[in-house]
Amino acid sequence: MHTTSLESFKKEINQVREYFKHIQYVNNLVDYTGLQTNNEQIESSLSTLTEHHRSFGTDKKIFEYKASIISLYGLLEKYVEIWIKEYLDSLSSLVSEYKEIDEKIRNNHFELSLKLINTIVSRESAKYQHLTKEEVLEKLNKCIVNPISYKFNTEAFVLSSGNLKHKQIVKLFELINVSLNDALKKNQTLIQYIKNEKQIKNIPNLDTDTLYNTINDLVERRNQIAHGSEVLDILSISGLEPYIQFLEKYCQALLEILVEEFIKKESISTFKKIEKVIKIFSNKVLAFEIENYTIKVEDMLIIETAEGNFYKKPILTIQLNNDSYTELRITEKANISISVDTKIKENQTFYIVKQ
Incomplete structure (x- = not known):
């Protein structure tokens, strides 16, 4: 054992302590400035803050870099988990019988629930202390004996949600039968960002490591920090900004893909296809044949594009x-016409709510 490791530990602990001092000095200055009654005290606080900033400036940058990377990665992991679990909960509310759920999801649900039980019993992770093996078994049992009143063990689908490089996120989406790479290459939020910011035009032909290198690099940086590796490449605030921007668009795209996948499921479960489209006028008015149906303004219309994308729009007018x-x-x-606030085309497919 070497004392140098203890000295290094104490140095890093002191970085945290000094950063807390920095925060307190800033707060003191703001408080006194807000009162505007004691110029001497304001000058003293400003002097203290300035002096501390001089001595702590480099360590402060290191600490803020570490905190920023860990926070950004934490957001990625947190919301990937939340959205996958929300998707599964929504799916169980939409699809009335468990047997109608995709076979791949059902098979994964069974196997992953058993792994979750093992994790709970062995206490491998404090993350699942709020669950009991009995609760997991009860949900799994209901899927078999009472399939019209079922819920997923959603936590089971995010058991392996650590170290979330892009490939790992793809694997999590595969568990819920979503082909993420294919979906991302059709997602306009991410495509437009990559084209504009990275000046990449031929996106479909690029490999995933190139496309999502920013996410992978963020995870690598987080791993270096979490595992105590020496930090050599410290990004400035301006250097961190591209990571923030890409993470924002990437995560927005993940949610949009899950929302679109859910709409696709709605088009099958609770909507029905409009079989006879008469004509489309001005790219926003849909004329079609209908019978034995009550339709209202603000009812939803599902639109499936020729490329296989799904989205929902409220009906604005009926004639x-x-x-x-x-x-x-x-x-x-009867032939009626409805309008929506988006561009629609002849080669698209339309769905209205089943009655």
Whole structure:
């Protein structure tokens, strides 16, 4: 054992202590400035802060860099977990019977629930202390014996959510039967950002390591910090900004993909396809044949693009024989028109709520 390691530890502990001092000095200055009654005290606080900044400046940059990287990675891990679990909860509310859930998800649910039970019993992770093996078994059992009143063990699907490089996130999405790489290359939020910020035009032909290197590098930097490796490449605030921007767009794209996947499931479970489209006018008015249906303004229309994307839009107007309605009951076959606030095309497919 060497005392140098203890000295290094004490040095890093002192960085935290000094950073807390820095925060306190800033707070003191703000408090006194806010009172505006004691110029001498303000000058003293400013002098203390300035002197401390001179002596602590380099260590402060190191500490802030570490805190920033860990915080950014923490956001990635937190929200990937939240959104996957929310997606599964929403799916169980949408799909009435467990047997109608994708077979891949059902198989993964069984196997991963057993792993979750083992994790709980062996106490391998404090993360799951709020769960009991009985609760996990009860949910799993309901999927078999009472399949119309089921819930997923959502925590089971994020058991391996640590060290979230892009490849690992892809694996988590595979567990819920979502092909993430394919979906990301069609996601306009991320595509436009990459084209504009990275000046990359031919995105579909790029390998994933190149496309998502920013995420992978963020995880590597977090691992270096978490494992106590010496930090040599310290990013400034301006150097961290591209990581923040990419992480924001990347995570937004992940959520949009899950939302779109859920809408796709809705188009099957609770919506029905409009079988006979008559015509589309001005790229926003859809004329179609309908029978035995009550339609209202603000009802939702699902739109499936030729590329296989899904999104939902509220119906803004309804017309029958050039008369406008906020609600219309159709008993016999009729041609009506509805409008939405987005561009629609002849090669798209449309869905309305089942009745």
